Amino acid sequence: MINQTAAAMSEALVKGEVTSTQLTQAHLDRISDVDTSVKAFLHVDEEGALEQAARIDADRSSGKKLHPLAGIPLALKDVLTQDGIPTTAGSKILQGWKPQYDSTVVAKIKEAGVVILGKTNMDEFAMGSSTENSAYGPTFNPWDLSRTPGGSSGGSAAAVSSFEAPLAIGSDTGGSIRQPAALTGIVGVRPTYGAVSRYGLIAYSSSLDQAGPFGRTVLDTALLHDVIAGYDPKDATSINGTFPNVIAAAGKGDIKGIKIGVIKQLQGEGYQKGVQARFDESLEVLASLGAKIIEVDCPSFEYALAAYYLIAPSECSSNLARFDAMRYGLRVGDSDGASAESVMNATRNAGFGREVKRRIILGTYALSSGYYDAYYGSAQKIRTLIIQDYARAFTQADVLVSPTAPTTAFKIGEKSNDPIAMYLGDVATIPVNLAGICGMSLPAGLADEDGLPVGFQIMAPAMCDDRLYNVGGALEGALASKWGGHLISKAPALGGSK
Amino acid sequence: MAISYDDVVAKYDPVLGLEVHVELNTESKMFCSCSTVFGGEPNTQTCPVCLALPGALPVVNARAIESTIKIGLALNCQIAPYSRFARKNYFYPDMPKNFQISQYDEPICFDGYVDVEIDTDEGLKEFRIEVERVHMEEDTGKSLHVGGATGRIHGADYSLLDYNRAGIPLVEIVTKIVPGTGKYAPEVARAYVAELRDILRGLGVSDVKMEQGSLRCDANVSLKPMGSDLLGTRSETKNVNSLRSVERAIRGEMIRHAELLDAGAKVKQETRHFQEDTGLTRSGRSKEQAEDYRYFPEPDLVPVAPDAAWIEELRKALPERPSLRRKRLKQEWNVPDKEMAAMVNADVLDIVEATVLLGADPTKARSWWLGEISRIANDKEVSVAELAITPADVAEIVALVNKGELTDKLARQVVEGVVAGEGTPAEIVAKRGIKVVNDDGALMAAIEKVCSEQPETAQKVRDGHIPAAGALIGAVMKETKGQADAARVRELLLGHLGQTN
Numbered sequence: 001m002i003n004q005t006a007a008a009m010s011e012a013l014v015k016g017e018v019t020s021t022q023l024t025q026a027h028l029d030r031i032s033d034v035d036t037s038v039k040a041f042l043h044v045d046e047e048g049a050l051e052q053a054a055r056i057d058a059d060r061s062s063g064k065k066l067h068p069l070a071g072i073p074l075a076l077k078d079v080l081t082q083d084g085i086p087t088t089a090g091s092k093i094l095q096g097w098k099p100q101y102d103s104t105v106v107a108k109i110k111e112a113g114v115v116i117l118g119k120t121n122m123d124e125f126a127m128g129s130s131t132e133n134s135a136y137g138p139t140f141n142p143w144d145l146s147r148t149p150g151g152s153s154g155g156s157a158a159a160v161s162s163f164e165a166p167l168a169i170g171s172d173t174g175g176s177i178r179q180p181a182a183l184t185g186i187v188g189v190r191p192t193y194g195a196v197s198r199y200g201l202i203a204y205s206s207s208l209d210q211a212g213p214f215g216r217t218v219l220d221t222a223l224l225h226d227v228i229a230g231y232d233p234k235d236a237t238s239i240n241g242t243f244p245n246v247i248a249a250a251g252k253g254d255i256k257g258i259k260i261g262v263i264k265q266l267q268g269e270g271y272q273k274g275v276q277a278r279f280d281e282s283l284e285v286l287a288s289l290g291a292k293i294i295e296v297d298c299p300s301f302e303y304a305l306a307a308y309y310l311i312a313p314s315e316c317s318s319n320l321a322r323f324d325a326m327r328y329g330l331r332v333g334d335s336d337g338a339s340a341e342s343v344m345n346a347t348r349n350a351g352f353g354r355e356v357k358r359r360i361i362l363g364t365y366a367l368s369s370g371y372y373d374a375y376y377g378s379a380q381k382i383r384t385l386i387i388q389d390y391a392r393a394f395t396q397a398d399v400l401v402s403p404t405a406p407t408t409a410f411k412i413g414e415k416s417n418d419p420i421a422m423y424l425g426d427v428a429t430i431p432v433n434l435a436g437i438c439g440m441s442l443p444a445g446l447a448d449e450d451g452l453p454v455g456f457q458i459m460a461p462a463m464c465d466d467r468l469y470n471v472g473g474a475l476e477g478a479l480a481s482k483w484g485g486h487l488i489s490k491a492p493a494l495g496g497s498k
Numbered sequence: 499m500a501i502s503y504d505d506v507v508a509k510y511d512p513v514l515g516l517e518v519h520v521e522l523n524t525e526s527k528m529f530c531s532c533s534t535v536f537g538g539e540p541n542t543q544t545c546p547v548c549l550a551l552p553g554a555l556p557v558v559n560a561r562a563i564e565s566t567i568k569i570g571l572a573l574n575c576q577i578a579p580y581s582r583f584a585r586k587n588y589f590y591p592d593m594p595k596n597f598q599i600s601q602y603d604e605p606i607c608f609d610g611y612v613d614v615e616i617d618t619d620e621g622l623k624e625f626r627i628e629v630e631r632v633h634m635e636e637d638t639g640k641s642l643h644v645g646g647a648t649g650r651i652h653g654a655d656y657s658l659l660d661y662n663r664a665g666i667p668l669v670e671i672v673t674k675i676v677p678g679t680g681k682y683a684p685e686v687a688r689a690y691v692a693e694l695r696d697i698l699r700g701l702g703v704s705d706v707k708m709e710q711g712s713l714r715c716d717a718n719v720s721l722k723p724m725g726s727d728l729l730g731t732r733s734e735t736k737n738v739n740s741l742r743s744v745e746r747a748i749r750g751e752m753i754r755h756a757e758l759l760d761a762g763a764k765v766k767q768e769t770r771h772f773q774e775d776t777g778l779t780r781s782g783r784s785k786e787q788a789e790d791y792r793y794f795p796e797p798d799l800v801p802v803a804p805d806a807a808w809i810e811e812l813r814k815a816l817p818e819r820p821s822l823r824r825k826r827l828k829q830e831w832n833v834p835d836k837e838m839a840a841m842v843n844a845d846v847l848d849i850v851e852a853t854v855l856l857g858a859d860p861t862k863a864r865s866w867w868l869g870e871i872s873r874i875a876n877d878k879e880v881s882v883a884e885l886a887i888t889p890a891d892v893a894e895i896v897a898l899v900n901k902g903e904l905t906d907k908l909a910r911q912v913v914e915g916v917v918a919g920e921g922t923p924a925e926i927v928a929k930r931g932i933k934v935v936n937d938d939g940a941l942m943a944a945i946e947k948v949c950s951e952q953p954e955t956a957q958k959v960r961d962g963h964i965p966a967a968g969a970l971i972g973a974v975m976k977e978t979k980g981q982a983d984a985a986r987v988r989e990l991l992l993g994h995l996g997q998t999n
Binding site: 201325341 | 552556585793798
């Protein structure tokens with residue numbers, strides 16, 4: 001059962017072929033079987049999950065009308081607060097902290113009756129692209145345990161691709177959903193900025209952060225997307241408007257006449273040969289389905305990475321100031337006679353990892369008086385140019401596409417001492433965040449040279465998330481017929497009972 | 499070394515700058531729905547947002563924006579069609595996020611002014627204080643430093659933190675530099691803060707209680723040699739918690755600066771703390787190296803873009819400006835300058851007006867509130883507003899006196915009764931059996947008795963020495979326990995002694 005799609009599990013639950021309790025237990029068993037080698041989870045809430053499953057089973061047998069995802073298990077990135085459940089954001093500084101409140105995403109998931117299995121590993125405060133920056137050790141890619149699953153939502157992506165959970169929630173500040181989805185052969189969507197409430201999402205970079213869904217198929221991902229999107233008065237940047245129907249779009253299939261723009265700047269040189277080959281192949285498939293493929297020019301994308309690495313650290317240097325040992329989390333150096341300032345210093349020094357410190361220092365510098373205009377100010381101007389590039393491109397095409405990441409999954413430790421090489425891996429995903437639009441990564445096949453999954457990225461204008469699902473659903477369907485099944489069915493069994 | 503204030507202002511020209519922080523009286527905090535009620539148990543008025551729990555987000559209180567725009571309009575400011583919040587970053591334990599959400603280069607209101615009138619050697623003179631900006635921000639929590647000699651963080655054994663105040667909406671009103679006030683600088687500053695307080699109270703946007711900290715003033719002062727164009731180095735005095743202290747703090751700082759300058763020393767640019775007991779300031783943290791607050795636009799909030807039509811509605815609904823109102827009342831009531839000033843200083847203008855609106859004669863209403871009732875309030879060390887007596891009570895008493903049912907003296911007994919909570923004036927008159935003796939027979943009996951007791955005085959009156967009647971009238975009043983109408987007594991007495999005029 002665990003290797004099914006969420007949609008298939010939902011059907012089985014409705015038909016009474018399985019109970020949520022059985023389904024939840026099967027996933028808990030799978031976690032205990034394989035998570036010692038995958039290490040996707042930081043905390044498994046067995047008791048809470050089984051309680052919720054039992055409640056849903058009872059509701060179902062009493063004839064109550066339930067959400068299609070009611071009773072389906074899910075893995076939650078440890079960056080979202082869940083009342084009473086340890087939440088660390090992958091950092092030592094939050095070790096032992098139990099939030100007193102549910103994030104809006106968690107509240108919506110609970111309300112739909114989804115069963116939360118536990119909290120997944122991530123790069124500390126979502127800063128990283130490999131999950132190696134977690135204070136609790138790395139997560140391993142289920143396709144090849146010597147490789148990273150990408151990041152920062154690597155735990156959530158690995159949980160879905162290792163059949164520990166059919167669905168997961170991640171967050172995407174510069175590609176943290178799309179890149180791990182690409183590297184683990186699943187579907188991941190970063191919704192339009194403001195479509196999913198950030199209330200309870202531990203902030204890395206407020207103007208870029210956005211939570212979003214992971215699934216094994218475009219439809220599964222749409223079902224979860226639909227649960228978490230919507231206006232939230234608790235988030236001032238939340239959009240109060242009409243949200244597109246992503247579920248209908250995922251099932252539409254027809255893309256005849258749709259114009260697809262290939263971004264000139266996001267292909268070719270710097271992209272692994274097998275990645276480029278799978279990407280080109282997907283374009284041919286889309287063309288064969290009746291889409292019109294054109295090339296678009298986004299000249300400012302050249303500066304996107306530089307702008308991102310000024311804006312995100314600037315915001316994070318301020319967002320992470322609250323971790324000061326005064327009210328919650330780790331406290332170090334609190335001996336007799338120690339001043340508040342020395343406790344703050346000692347705690348932050350012990351509690352933050354190297355990458356987090358690097359970004360806090362970068363951001364503090366970039367916002368400093370005398371440097372602000374040159375760094376933060378210029379970065380904001382680039383951001384405007386990128387928004388304009390997209391706006392122009394979207395007058396020519398309905399959606400834009402690129403490979404999600406320049407390479408397939410890399411080896412653990414391969415880039416951990418070379419931050420620039422690590423940052424370059426986000427070159428294709430970051431522009432979406434800077435512009436506040438939406439993006440999807442879905443499997444495009446396996447690279448010939450290493451047999452590892454390749455991601456195909458689709459981008460659409462703000463609040464046009466349905467276009468991602470329409471094009472993604474059509475491509476997925478055509479590729480599945482070509483391969484005789486979804487790519488995920490080729491994922492290794494990992495010794496457990498699949 | 500000591501230099502007199504007169505010498506200071508003969509040699510130096512003071513330049514002022516005033517920053518006033520006002521706590522708005524919204525029901526909930528600036529960025530969350532926690533209560534703002536003053537005096538709750540520590541940390542009972544908190545939530546994930548104002549405690550800065552991971553993941554929590556601010557949402558702007560629409561009421562606070564409305565109040566701030568009203569303030570801006572009342573201070574003759576421009577209202578920005580688009581303004582943003584910014585983060586002011588610095589670490590301090592009582593600031594939960596370790597940044598304060600404030601407004602930086604885009605305040606919501608700017609370029610206004612307030613006019614104040616000062617009694618100068620040349621008569622009343624108007625001074626214009628230009629307002630640079632009015633912006634919104636959030637208050638911090640409170641630290642209580644326990645142990646140690648100074649009650650300050652350095653040397654304390656430990657500190658307690660109360661976050662109830664964290665996130666209370668604050669409005670900061672900043673003046674441009676105020677030159678040209680000369681020796682009246684302390685009075686101009688005081689009048690400005692008093693005027694602000696009255697404007698804010700009139701708007702109903704704040705409790706404006708300086709002693710509770712809902713209105714706080716930071717006073718910047720610098721001196722320049724007479725005739726010089728170069729501004730001197732300023733000091734910024736904090737903790738100025740009463741109107742009187744504003745005046746004292748500025749006068750004290752002017753003298754301190756002058757002493758330093760006369761001695762050839764430099765004034766240090768620093769924060770100073772005002773001490774109520776001595777009237778002096780002591781050095782706080784030095785501001786020689788400006789702190790770098792790393793301001794940047796608050797990404798968790800959207801810009802404030804108030805609708806122009808709504809601003810016009812707010813403008814139309816503004817109450818009468820206090821200075822104009824004072825002018826109007828002065829004219830309507832025909833009050834001399836000094837008395838008007840006395841009413842303003844005693845803070846009884848509102849209450850007198852309310853009494854007049856209930857039908858009392860302005861002169862009588864004023865004399866009750868400024869005289870007898872203020873005296874009782876002083877004895878009890880409370881404000882007149884805190885006494886149990888209302889404008890309606892006073893209006894009723896004035897009416898009873900007018901109808902001849904009470905004498906002024908009896909009326910004072912009634913006032914005492916109302917203050918003591920015995921009931922309304924009518925109830926007290928009935929309960930205490932207070933009654934004017936207006937039975938001529940009884941009065942005549944008393945007059946005859948007094949005249950026979952003081953035959954010499956009575957003779958003087960008969961002989962045409964009218965002023966001597968005063969003593970006899972007084973004795974009659976005493977005889978009738980003050981319940982007689984003195985005018986009637988005088989009339990009957992003079993008739994009795996053959997002096998009908």
